Amino acid sequence: MLDRLVGLAMLIVATTVFSYYTIWTLLMPFVDEDHFLQSLFPPRVWAIRIPVILILLASAVVGSFLSVVMIRSNRKKALKAKQGKKAS
Structure with missing residues (x-):
């Protein structure tokens, strides 16, 4: 019910906005x-x-989000690679 109300709003x-x-x-x-x-x-x-x-503004927000996601992904990969080297 709430999702339909939000969608209608x-x-x-x-x-x-489009008409104006x-x-x-x-x-x-x-x-x-x-x-x-x-x-x-x-x-x-x-x-x-x-x-x-x-x-x-939207481009800056999307670019910042993608940058944060890529940096976190690379950190996880680097951490996994570091743990893999220690185990062997």
């Missing part, structure tokens, strides 16, 4: 600058900055 958030970003980037350039709808959206330059920042 994630779907609603993803749909809302689509309206902001594809429709708002055709709306007059003095229209009240323009006040609901940040300046257009952020339409590029936000995704770039998120991609860089």
Whole structure:
């Protein structure tokens, strides 16, 4: 039950973000600058900055995770090799 509720919440958030970003980037350039709808959206330059920042942040997190996993794996292999040499 809880997993369905979480899934539904994630779907609603993803749909809302997608709709907001689509309206902001594809429709708002055709709306007059003095229209009240323009006040609901940040300046257009952020339409590029936000995704770039998120991609860089996600790449850093994934790269750090992979580095930690590889370092731990190599330590385990080195420890096993060291124990194998001591046993013989």
